[in-house]
Amino acid sequence: MALLQLRIVPDPVLRRKTRHVRDIDASIQRLVDDMRETMRFEHGIGLAANQGGVLHRVAVIHLPEAEEPIILINPEVLRREGQREVEEGCLSIPGYRAMLFRSVTVRVKAQDRDGKPFRIKAQELLAQALEHEIDHLNGVLYIDHIDDPAKLVKSEQEGQQPVEAAAAERARNP
Ligand code: NI
Secondary structure, eight states, X not given: OOOOOOOOTTOGGGGSOOBOOSOOOHHHHHHHHHHHHHHHHTTOSEEEGGGGTOOBSEEEEOOTTOSSOEEEEXXXXXXXXXXXXXXXXXXXXXXXXXXXXXXXXXXXXXXOTTSOEEEEEEEHHHHHHHHHHHHHHTTOOGXXXXXXXXXXXXXXXXXXXXXXXXXXXXXXXX
């Protein structure tokens, strides 16, 4: 495994839409493994391939309480329900966070590391992370979801936080 070089805004690769993966071969599996290692190294809870400069539709998510990471190849959001306000950050935008709105529940389909299709229905932090990473794969960053630049705030401990959709749970209508 090898570490990928984490791309930081305004790197244009973060604005590129990634490409559907047709053959989930050894090179894609190596990419998945490198992304897992890079995510761990950067203390993130998720990583999209274009954050490592690779334009394949591949993302990984590893929530703090989860034993195993979720590997997402060709993920697509099938359905979103509800809206809640959450705090969010991104490894590619170090030192900043913002409050924004994400779905309460999302349904996603994807393929795993072996190419097997699966579906997830997710809520809370996992739903937020799925929306965040699938946004990345479409060239979208969380800052695109804030209407006022003043909502982007500096983190207290710059560069020290395990951001990438690390959320403070703040449901708008609990
Ligand atoms: Ni991010």
